[in-house]
Amino acid sequence: MRRTEALKIITRVLKQPVPDVPPADLITGHSVAVFDPRATERPKPWAIQVDVLALKIAGQLPLEADSEQSPVAQAEDAKRSRDLPGELDILIGAGAALTSAPWYPARPGDLVHVHFEPVGSMAAFGETYLLTAGAHGFLSMKLLCHSLPEDTEFLDGMVGCFTVEDDPDPLSDLWFEAGPHRLTVIRDGRPVHTGGTR
Template identity: 40%
Template structure:
């Protein structure tokens, strides 16, 4: 992603700028913020000998009240199954989409609103 490219060039200003722009694009999305009942699907392209796969999360309220991702299912091969659910706790309280949005990128995400089948971002 842009921030990783800037980081590899040791361009701190470019990295901060890319991260800030990414966060702003999430917050500007018409469906933002996440709601309890939303469904997030994270897709990964095939790479080398690794097949394409995905993981699906439900947005739920944690015991303490904030929204978090809860892993519903994944299609990771057995040798990578331990990586499934990596976004389940997230890095920002009450913003479950932030980490996958920034890490994987919005073009690899699909978000279904309130679990009712209406995709508000990406595609199935």
């Protein structure tokens, strides 16, 4: 989860009344929590600005790569919320982030590793792809190896799904669907993009 989203969630929760507790009028921008004067049992008030408290809590949250969403997943969330401008901003921003990366465009010989988080009973695994020159002037991306056991159910449908032949932008699907935070791009033996690094 991105820190800004965590901050919004925490602020919303802090403002929301808690059942069986005298409600507090916690207003962002006010430095004192004003409690309902009609409450028979009044908790000891504490004074803090709500957005400051939310910022302090959000600052303590772990930021793990597996909690981030791919651009496609973010856009789907915006679509479910009927936020068309947000959906477009996410997709356009992700495309711009790819095409403006200092190592873009991909080159023959680049290695791309994608890390997948565990899902259900399946353990985390990774795939490594090699970019090669395509037959018609573009690039192909072929699966070199993966770390799933060979007896994994539905193995054929799970690995190698980002293989492309003679594609003008072979990294596009990986970037949007898996997410840049799950990708490592290696060029000439050196990492040029390490998505899991902060």
